[in-house]
Amino acid sequence: xxxxSKITGATILLENVTKSYGSKKPAVNQLTLEIPAGxxxxxxxxxxxxKTTTLKMINRLIEPTSGRIVINGEDxxxxxxxxxxRRIGYVIQAGGLLPHLTVGANVGLVPKMLKWDKERIRxxxxxxxxxxxxxxxxxRDRYPKQLSGGQQQRVGVAxxxxxxxxxxxxxxxxxxxxxxxxxxxxEELIHVQAELHKTIVFVTHDFDEAVKLGxxxxxxxxxxxxxxxxxxxxILAHPANEFVEDFIGSGAGLKQLGLARVRDVRMxxxxxxxxxxxxxAAANRLTEAHAIRGVVLDQHDRPxxxxxxxxxxxxSTVVLPDExxxxxxxxxxxxxxxxxTMLVAGSSEAAVTGARGRYRGVITVNTVIRAIxxxxxxAVEEVSVPVGxxxxxxxxxxxxxxxxxxxxxxxxxxxxxxxxxTSANREWSETDRQKWENYSSLDPAEDVVGEDPNLKGxxxxxx
Amino acid sequence: MGSYLSDRWEQIxxxxxxxxxxxxxxxxxxxxxxIAIAAFCYQNKTLSGIANSxxxxxxxxxxxxxxxxMIAPLGFGVAPAVTVxxxxxxxxxxxNALVGLSGVDRSLVEAARGIGMSxxxxxxxxxxxxxxxxxxxxxxxxxxxTMGVAAVSAYVLGPGLGSFIFSGLSRLGxxxxxxxxxxxxxxxxxxxxxxxxxxxLLGRLTTSRGIRV
Numbered sequence: 001x002x003x004x005s006k007i008t009g010a011t012i013l014l015e016n017v018t019k020s021y022g023s024k025k026p027a028v029n030q031l032t033l034e035i036p037a038g039x040x041x042x043x044x045x046x047x048x049x050x051k052t053t054t055l056k057m058i059n060r061l062i063e064p065t066s067g068r069i070v071i072n073g074e075d076x077x078x079x080x081x082x083x084x085x086r087r088i089g090y091v092i093q094a095g096g097l098l099p100h101l102t103v104g105a106n107v108g109l110v111p112k113m114l115k116w117d118k119e120r121i122r123x124x125x126x127x128x129x130x131x132x133x134x135x136x137x138x139x140r141d142r143y144p145k146q147l148s149g150g151q152q153q154r155v156g157v158a159x160x161x162x163x164x165x166x167x168x169x170x171x172x173x174x175x176x177x178x179x180x181x182x183x184x185x186x187e188e189l190i191h192v193q194a195e196l197h198k199t200i201v202f203v204t205h206d207f208d209e210a211v212k213l214g215x216x217x218x219x220x221x222x223x224x225x226x227x228x229x230x231x232x233x234x235i236l237a238h239p240a241n242e243f244v245e246d247f248i249g250s251g252a253g254l255k256q257l258g259l260a261r262v263r264d265v266r267m268x269x270x271x272x273x274x275x276x277x278x279x280x281a282a283a284n285r286l287t288e289a290h291a292i293r294g295v296v297l298d299q300h301d302r303p304x305x306x307x308x309x310x311x312x313x314x315x316s317t318v319v320l321p322d323e324x325x326x327x328x329x330x331x332x333x334x335x336x337x338x339x340x341t342m343l344v345a346g347s348s349e350a351a352v353t354g355a356r357g358r359y360r361g362v363i364t365v366n367t368v369i370r371a372i373x374x375x376x377x378x379a380v381e382e383v384s385v386p387v388g389x390x391x392x393x394x395x396x397x398x399x400x401x402x403x404x405x406x407x408x409x410x411x412x413x414x415x416x417x418x419x420x421x422t423s424a425n426r427e428w429s430e431t432d433r434q435k436w437e438n439y440s441s442l443d444p445a446e447d448v449v450g451e452d453p454n455l456k457g458x459x460x461x462x463x
Numbered sequence: 464m465g466s467y468l469s470d471r472w473e474q475i476x477x478x479x480x481x482x483x484x485x486x487x488x489x490x491x492x493x494x495x496x497x498i499a500i501a502a503f504c505y506q507n508k509t510l511s512g513i514a515n516s517x518x519x520x521x522x523x524x525x526x527x528x529x530x531x532x533m534i535a536p537l538g539f540g541v542a543p544a545v546t547v548x549x550x551x552x553x554x555x556x557x558x559n560a561l562v563g564l565s566g567v568d569r570s571l572v573e574a575a576r577g578i579g580m581s582x583x584x585x586x587x588x589x590x591x592x593x594x595x596x597x598x599x600x601x602x603x604x605x606x607x608x609t610m611g612v613a614a615v616s617a618y619v620l621g622p623g624l625g626s627f628i629f630s631g632l633s634r635l636g637x638x639x640x641x642x643x644x645x646x647x648x649x650x651x652x653x654x655x656x657x658x659x660x661x662x663x664l665l666g667r668l669t670t671s672r673g674i675r676v
Contacts (some may be wrong), residue, residue, distance in 0.1 A: 084579075100574065101673065145673060159578065
């Protein structure tokens with residue numbers, strides 16, 4: 001967010017957009033929505049709420065019945081739809097790869113339509129396959145059916161990015177892959193976005209995915225009605241109304257674990273023991289550290305098991321005491337994933353690994369529980385939420401120095417805005433804002449109850 | 464039989480070539496027409512239904528009767544032969560083209576549109592290549608079937624091997640009449656097999672490895 005100079009994305013504004021089919025109730029009704037440049041905005045909501053329709057109206061796969069679509073200040077409602085779509089990346093479930101074309105040809109489709117020369121297309125294709133962690137030498141000439149679901153999905157993302165579009169539309173892209181692959185793809189998307197700063201609009205029915213990937217979340221109800229537009233933190237901490245609460249489901253606190261990463265919490269440091277080293281020396285190190293157990297690392301510094309002092313005393317050189325292995329989580333995983341890994345392994349701790357699987361530390365269930373306490377007390381930053389409502393009022397564009405366009409409700413629209421506040425956001429403004437104010441006035445010393453004493457506790461463990 | 468063949472070798476070869484060329488050219492013409500009709504119909508249930516029924520009914524018309532009826536408007540010779548052979552070629556291909564095109568995954572079509580392919584480009588670069596193996600199967604059926612129909616075209620003095628069969632049959636019991644019929648039939652079977660082999664080869668060359676089963 002702070003690197004606005006690096007933003008390559010474009011601001012999108014849907015202006016009072018309606019889509020109706022025949023005489024039935026409109027699928028999307030009078031929707032005005034700003035999507036800020038360079039940010040990931042998640043559309044979530046129950047099926048049939050109009051979130052996919054809204055997405056497809058941005059690239060005009062579905063033509064809006066009325067209203068305007070403005071991308072970076074340019075009205076695109078009347079331009080040639082094919083030209084528009086070549087400027088917008090589009091990813092669908094299972095990648096939507098053309099089965100009769102090779103992976104390379106699939107990725108090169110849009111550049112080819114834009115009449116790039118062959119050499120440039122080839123270079124760009126290889127570059128993109130690299131970006132999504134597929135070796136071009138191996139995968140360029142394969143056909144989609146020779147790839148796994150996760151790999152196909154990655155090629156789908158690479159294809160969407162081929163002509164370097166400022167906007168990427170993703171329609172439930174990770175819906176059809178298994179949970180483990182989905183987790184990996186989500187993490188890769190986070191990395192890709194950290195590098196590219198595109199404007200991403202992402203439709204999902206999975207609220208957890210929205211929390212994990214989104215800078216902003218729009219919660220839709222039937223007819224494309226926006227129930228709440230805010231950051232994941234805001235929505236989890238202050239759901240606007242009952243619908244949003246129901247949609248988040250139980251365990252909002254637990255879901256906030258999806259917001260915190262393993263690298264953000266304090267890890268424990270256990271003494272490390274190398275495979276094959278002298279057992280007595282290792283046992284001494286454990287004694288010095290007052291630790292009962294240590295982590296066994298292989299020659300690449302990857303954690304492979306736990307070992308206790310008692311075990312070490314029975315050995316001459318360090319070998320693995322059992323083949324159980326050790327649950328590991330990446331340091332950029334969410335606490336949610338970390339907890340899941342530990343529960344699945346039936347262990348109260350897991351080793352944390354960094355780049356190339358190198359050992360970084362140990363995370364325990366206690367650390368996670370402390371983090372939950374911390375999170376529910378953590379203050380939610382005041383941020384100005386982008387425009388999003390269904391009242392028909394149209395915001396005014398302002399262009400910042402770096403060329404990023406933002407929208408605001410005009411001053412003379414104050415009355416309409418008030419109306420809007422009293423209708424859509426009533427509950428948030430009356431009850432929650434009250435709570436929120438009470439809460440922010442809390443004494444900060446009381447506020448950190450969950451943190452300090454416990455950290456001291458773990459400090460003594462580490463000592 | 465041996466002397467019969469060696470005496471008329473050149474005549475047999477040229478008739479076989481004419482027969483082959485008649486069927487092959489009509490096959491190409493029929494494929495183009497069938498794809499055009501299918502492209503027009505496949506997105507509309509009613510039109511597809513009509514096209515399917517027409518091709519089903521069309522196949523039940525006896526070819527001998529149809530070719531006879533063609534004499535009045537088109538006279539004798541190549542014109543009625545080409546018309547009738549193309550007509551019979553058209554039906555199985557049309558049917559398969561409809562099945563093939565409507566069997567293309569709609570989400571793929573939408574993905575292609577979503578990345579900016581025009582409607583026409585989507586048809587020629589996505590839908591047609593994906594439906595192609597099915598269309599080709601229809602072409603093989605047509606090729607086999609119209610080998611026989613092309614023989615009947617000798618009735619209107621059309622080109623091909625039909626003349627051997629008809630002249631043999633009309634004077635059955637006479638000198639060389641049996642040899643004449645057998646020569647015609649065997650030659651038709653042989654060129655049918657050759658054409659089928661060529662179509663299989665065409666399939667290998669024009670079907671992407673990505674969709675080969």
